[in-house]
Amino acid sequence: MSVSLARRSFLRGGRTLSAEHRPPWTDESFTDACVRCGDCIDACPEDVLFRGDGGFPQIRFQDDGCTFCEECVRVCKEPVFDLTREAFSWRAQVSDHCLALANIHCQSCQDACEPDAIRFAPSPGHVPTPHVALDDCTGCGACVAVCPQEAIELVVPVGKETDHV
Numbered sequence: 001m002s003v004s005l006a007r008r009s010f011l012r013g014g015r016t017l018s019a020e021h022r023p024p025w026t027d028e029s030f031t032d033a034c035v036r037c038g039d040c041i042d043a044c045p046e047d048v049l050f051r052g053d054g055g056f057p058q059i060r061f062q063d064d065g066c067t068f069c070e071e072c073v074r075v076c077k078e079p080v081f082d083l084t085r086e087a088f089s090w091r092a093q094v095s096d097h098c099l100a101l102a103n104i105h106c107q108s109c110q111d112a113c114e115p116d117a118i119r120f121a122p123s124p125g126h127v128p129t130p131h132v133a134l135d136d137c138t139g140c141g142a143c144v145a146v147c148p149q150e151a152i153e154l155v156v157p158v159g160k161e162t163d164h165v
């Protein structure tokens, strides 16, 4: 069981910010402290942060994943980021759009996954298919960026949805 990020949003200080949009190591109250200076956006070497709703920084994994370099944390002068939190509460989940599930060879997500959380299981008469080891997945989004089918969703496991998002 899991909760799709697309269905989750939070109301804070009159603003609704979707959980999937928040920068790493932030929670739903980050708009209270963020002064929308854009320093974290400018500092991000992966360009995964952008100016989103209301001018607040948001994250997207369209072209790259987060490398956890902490540059956004380093340049921010406000109490927005908290490194004692988990960076992201979501985990990767392979949907049925996956090429390998349709018996077409593809392992791009595995190649992009630094902690080796995506493993391909061989099966007789079928190309190997991906499985995500949730304990190893950091939610970095690198697999989302490379998947040619947009087959990877980021999902908050049930029981974690109020912990860090």
Ligand code: SF4
Residues within 6 Å of the ligand: 023, 024, 043, 044, 045, 046, 047, 048, 049, 065, 066, 067, 068, 069, 070, 071, 072, 073
């Ligand atoms: S940790 Fe690094 S890569 Fe991730 S959002 Fe912050 S600046 Fe960008």
Ligand code: SF4
Residues within 6 Å of the ligand: 094, 097, 098, 099, 100, 101, 106, 107, 108, 109, 110, 130, 146, 147, 148, 149, 150, 151, 152
């Ligand atoms: S990159 Fe996408 S299509 Fe390819 S195996 Fe991974 S989830 Fe499937």
Ligand code: SF4
Residues within 6 Å of the ligand: 065, 091, 092, 112, 113, 114, 115, 116, 117, 118, 132, 136, 137, 138, 139, 140, 141, 142, 143, 144
């Ligand atoms: S989100 Fe990052 S750590 Fe998790 S499976 Fe994808 S690439 Fe690997």
